[in-house]
Amino acid sequence: MAEHDTAVERPTRAAATVVVVRDGPVGIEVLLLRRAERGDHNSGAWVFPGGLVDAADRAALPFCRGVEAADADARLGVTAHALDYWVAAVRECFEEAGLLFARDREGRALAPDAARDARLPSWRGPLQRGEQALAALCHEEGLTLAVDELVYFSHWVTPVGRPKRFDTRFFIARAPQGQTAAHDDGELVEQLWLSPTAALTRTEPLKLLTPTQKTLEAIARFDSVDALLAWARAPREVPLIQPQIGTGRDGTRPVTPDEPAFAELRRIDPGCLGFASYDINPGVAVRLSAHVIRVTAHNGSVMTGPGTNCYLVGGGPRNEWAAIDPGPAEPQHVEAILAAAPGPIRWIFATHTHLDHSPACALLHSRTGATVHGRIADHPEWQDASFAPGRRLAGGERFELDAGVTLTAIHTPGHASNHLCYRLDEEKTLFTGDHVMQLSTVVINPPDGDMAAYLASLRALCDEDLEWLAPGHGFLMARPRAAFEKIIAHRLQREAKVLAAIRELASTDEAVLLSRVYDDVPERMHPMALRSLRAHLGKLRSEGRA
Numbered sequence: 001m002a003e004h005d006t007a008v009e010r011p012t013r014a015a016a017t018v019v020v021v022r023d024g025p026v027g028i029e030v031l032l033l034r035r036a037e038r039g040d041h042n043s044g045a046w047v048f049p050g051g052l053v054d055a056a057d058r059a060a061l062p063f064c065r066g067v068e069a070a071d072a073d074a075r076l077g078v079t080a081h082a083l084d085y086w087v088a089a090v091r092e093c094f095e096e097a098g099l100l101f102a103r104d105r106e107g108r109a110l111a112p113d114a115a116r117d118a119r120l121p122s123w124r125g126p127l128q129r130g131e132q133a134l135a136a137l138c139h140e141e142g143l144t145l146a147v148d149e150l151v152y153f154s155h156w157v158t159p160v161g162r163p164k165r166f167d168t169r170f171f172i173a174r175a176p177q178g179q180t181a182a183h184d185d186g187e188l189v190e191q192l193w194l195s196p197t198a199a200l201t202r203t204e205p206l207k208l209l210t211p212t213q214k215t216l217e218a219i220a221r222f223d224s225v226d227a228l229l230a231w232a233r234a235p236r237e238v239p240l241i242q243p244q245i246g247t248g249r250d251g252t253r254p255v256t257p258d259e260p261a262f263a264e265l266r267r268i269d270p271g272c273l274g275f276a277s278y279d280i281n282p283g284v285a286v287r288l289s290a291h292v293i294r295v296t297a298h299n300g301s302v303m304t305g306p307g308t309n310c311y312l313v314g315g316g317p318r319n320e321w322a323a324i325d326p327g328p329a330e331p332q333h334v335e336a337i338l339a340a341a342p343g344p345i346r347w348i349f350a351t352h353t354h355l356d357h358s359p360a361c362a363l364l365h366s367r368t369g370a371t372v373h374g375r376i377a378d379h380p381e382w383q384d385a386s387f388a389p390g391r392r393l394a395g396g397e398r399f400e401l402d403a404g405v406t407l408t409a410i411h412t413p414g415h416a417s418n419h420l421c422y423r424l425d426e427e428k429t430l431f432t433g434d435h436v437m438q439l440s441t442v443v444i445n446p447p448d449g450d451m452a453a454y455l456a457s458l459r460a461l462c463d464e465d466l467e468w469l470a471p472g473h474g475f476l477m478a479r480p481r482a483a484f485e486k487i488i489a490h491r492l493q494r495e496a497k498v499l500a501a502i503r504e505l506a507s508t509d510e511a512v513l514l515s516r517v518y519d520d521v522p523e524r525m526h527p528m529a530l531r532s533l534r535a536h537l538g539k540l541r542s543e544g545r546a
Helices: 055-063 069-076 083-097 114-119 121-128 134-141 196-201 210-219 225-233 262-268 331-340 360-368 451-461 480-505 510-517 523-542
Strands: 013-024 027-035 050-052 151-157 166-174 188-194 244-246 253-255 286-289 292-296 309-314 321-324 345-349 371-374 398-402 405-411 420-424 429-433 468-471
Touching (some): 013 225, 027 083, 027 196, 050 083, 050 166, 055 083, 055 134, 069 083, 069 151, 083 134, 151 225, 166 210, 166 225, 188 196, 244 262, 292 331, 309 468, 321 398, 331 360, 345 360, 345 398, 451 480, 451 523, 480 510, 480 523, 510 523
Parallel strands (some): 345 371
Antiparallel strands (some): 013 027, 027 188, 244 253, 286 292, 292 309, 309 321, 405 420, 420 429
């Protein structure tokens, strides 16, 4: 793996954005403004009103109503001056869109007034040029700022390594009644009121920066402004969103925490240099750490995701390596594994013997002489009949592959009776095979699959000291315990749905029960879901609950 320079981490500048919304004929509409062409990557982008927090904004704090300074600090998780962000959002929205969140001396919302309408717009240019401050506007026009109309929504920080970095707080606000948006025709040259879905799916796509796109996607879940604001005002954690930079089929772009590759990119490219891929590319070796390399087979499908991962583990002083899950018996894939190994492969480990994980063990053994390790399944259906381990594992075995590289086998039945996970002790990384997959739950297929055993295995892993999961399909996953607990909760929710359907239907056949219990799963996946349904029924029957 080539060495990469460390990116310079430039300081961030405080900024605020306000997403102005209103109820339209078919749901929520959002105000979007198009930036003028200035020769940078923001040129021509459709954005929400917003900009930098100005030093002069603090002078307007005495005119704020509805949000106390201490409450603002607590909401944003800062020690002081959080209310500056609210003031900046109000000011920027007025400068750029002509909408002013303010009240008159009697505390009433600004009503349409010819004199005021003539005066207020004249403030926009001087405010934008820094010739006047918002505090002066409030004083001379007898206004207070309705900061309570702005609800804290999200927190974005520009990736490390970018030449300009911003620490931006996003707010949501209902459009002020009786006011008409009017872009400044300088920095912003066009405006649209659109539903989030329309903004995201136009035939002629709008240029949307990542925070804008993700915000629109989040708002699209709500059918009214009332519902959106109720959710935003409710107690909730607002996580910091700092994208990574990755490269792939869509070129170099920001990758957000909701994307599968995010945690892996943060680990292998902490400087955000953009050399790591947000796609899994079969046959391409990816160095995940000093001791782990991933090579993915060319067997991507609805069941295997991007393909089956083989992990090479080793790299100590002797430079000897182990291969975990060589995958399907494809000569092309075996050649890619051999080419990726920096040194001789001395060990082969199988997590289980389903046909996408173990058949290449024999091919790799014939090329390297490495001993094959694993277990034989209790039931032959859907298993790799060619699998012949040179050493059968029970679970608990420890292998010192090299100095500082120790692999421990853990028996984790459930997906398969012979399923094993392997823990790289020094890196607290668990190679999960199909016990945990990214983006989907695994199929539990009786008789070899056992739902009760699967849940018990997951609960046991919750007690392991782990920092990373390396799944058989997908990218590295952070926060292992949270992943285990999420799967357990999902399976128990499905189990409750099975019980409820049994009680309601009393006596029925599998097809009816399947359609009721898996009504949230595409019908094309029902044959796979049927296997897991049978596993749930088997568990409930063994427990005397059905």
